[in-house]
Amino acid sequence: MPKLADKLAGMSDNPQPSVDYASLVRQIRQWGRELGFSAVGITDTDLAEAETDFLNWLGRGMHGDMDYMQRHGRKRSRPAQLVSGTTRIISVRMDYRPPGAHNSEDILGNSAKAFISRYALGRDYHKTLRSRLQKLATRIEQAVGKFGYRAFTDSAPVLEKPLAEKAGLGWIGKHSNVIHRNEGSWFFLGELFTDLPLPIDPPSARHCGSCDACMRACPTGAIVEPYTVDARLCISYLTIELRTSIPEKLRPLLGNRIYGCDDCQLVCPWNRFASDAACEDFGVRNGLDDVDLLDLFRWSENDFDLKLRGSPIRRIGHECWLRNIAVALGNGAGGAQVVDALQEKMKHSSAMVREHAQWALTRLSEKLP
Ligand code: SF4
Numbered sequence: 001m002p003k004l005a006d007k008l009a010g011m012s013d014n015p016q017p018s019v020d021y022a023s024l025v026r027q028i029r030q031w032g033r034e035l036g037f038s039a040v041g042i043t044d045t046d047l048a049e050a051e052t053d054f055l056n057w058l059g060r061g062m063h064g065d066m067d068y069m070q071r072h073g074r075k076r077s078r079p080a081q082l083v084s085g086t087t088r089i090i091s092v093r094m095d096y097r098p099p100g101a102h103n104s105e106d107i108l109g110n111s112a113k114a115f116i117s118r119y120a121l122g123r124d125y126h127k128t129l130r131s132r133l134q135k136l137a138t139r140i141e142q143a144v145g146k147f148g149y150r151a152f153t154d155s156a157p158v159l160e161k162p163l164a165e166k167a168g169l170g171w172i173g174k175h176s177n178v179i180h181r182n183e184g185s186w187f188f189l190g191e192l193f194t195d196l197p198l199p200i201d202p203p204s205a206r207h208c209g210s211c212d213a214c215m216r217a218c219p220t221g222a223i224v225e226p227y228t229v230d231a232r233l234c235i236s237y238l239t240i241e242l243r244t245s246i247p248e249k250l251r252p253l254l255g256n257r258i259y260g261c262d263d264c265q266l267v268c269p270w271n272r273f274a275s276d277a278a279c280e281d282f283g284v285r286n287g288l289d290d291v292d293l294l295d296l297f298r299w300s301e302n303d304f305d306l307k308l309r310g311s312p313i314r315r316i317g318h319e320c321w322l323r324n325i326a327v328a329l330g331n332g333a334g335g336a337q338v339v340d341a342l343q344e345k346m347k348h349s350s351a352m353v354r355e356h357a358q359w360a361l362t363r364l365s366e367k368l369p
Pocket of ligand 1: 174264
């Protein structure tokens with residue numbers, strides 16, 4: 001999490017009185033499209049309803065070990081407390097599904113392969129989105145003069161999804177991701193907090209209706225009720241956020257998912273309308289869309305650091321990488337090479353890696369006739 005004080009851009013006290021803000025919004029949308037955003041919406045800072053939902057979710061302990069969720073008090077739901085002077089949020093979305101990536105269902109159906117969430121197959125999105133948001137701010141500044149702003153992309157205490165819903169970029173589905181009826185849900189979100197008095201967009205209406213496909217598809221039952229995900233059960237949390245042992249009872253449910261999980265999005269009917277990424281940063285790197293678990297398990301720490309430079313996966317570190325792959329290997333069909341590789345990891349310096357390798361060996365031996 002960046003230090004906010006280090007990141008604050010100067011908030012202007014005097015938005016230009018002569019500016020035609022309706023016209024400026026039209027220009028902002030056009031500039032956004034030129035910068036590769038699939039949509040731009042504007043909203044105000046009132047997140048009262050989302051704040052109640054968020055506090056309830058925290059109160060139920062569903063954030064698990066993500067202590068950072070509790071930090072910053074109500075700044076997360078009160079943008080003007082996070083960045084003084086903020087009156088509007090410019091919310092953007094950018095498609096990330098890598099064009100030409102190997103079919104997800106094929107990979108999920110092959111227990112020797114590693115499944116990695118689509119968003120993580122290419123470059124880390126934080127820099128890409130932030131630099132484009134900065135370019136958008138620069139264009140606005142060239143048009144109206146100095147103004148106050150700050151760019152965010154999943155890197156600070158911001159309730160991105162409720163802001164996007166309010167800004168008309170899509171509705172929050174029962175799986176808690178934002179969906180647009182013409183674009184599906186395979187997109188990143190970013191925000192420019194600003195002090196410009198821009199006209200706001202109408203919020204998106206919800207269109208899940210009676211569908212519950214994502215709730216039924218979730219391998220661990222993490223969508224405990226419509227619109228509520230218990231992170232402690234969510235495979236994305238277990239494989240990315242959790243830095244300790246994966247609870248044993250959940251390990252068999254992970255299958256071959258070693259970094260994130262897309263199941264709720266894969267079954268969502270609105271994703272029939274989704275577009276592939278236009279930004280080349282999100283293209284598949286290192287063949288991660290179709291790779292054997294064993295190949296990845298053999299990567300040394302040095303390999304991991306080198307091959308995943310610039311990838312969002314790198315942030316979980318080599319130890320959690322091995323932990324996740326050991327679980328996936330234990331869920332697979334085994335074989336002499338897999339057993340040898342797991343036994344090799346029984347000499348690893350990390351007790352967590354050794355424990356997960358042992359679990360996998362035991363599980364494989366229990367499957368033997
Ligand atoms: S799968 Fe169905 S219930 Fe889930 S988010 Fe998509 S439309 Fe909504």
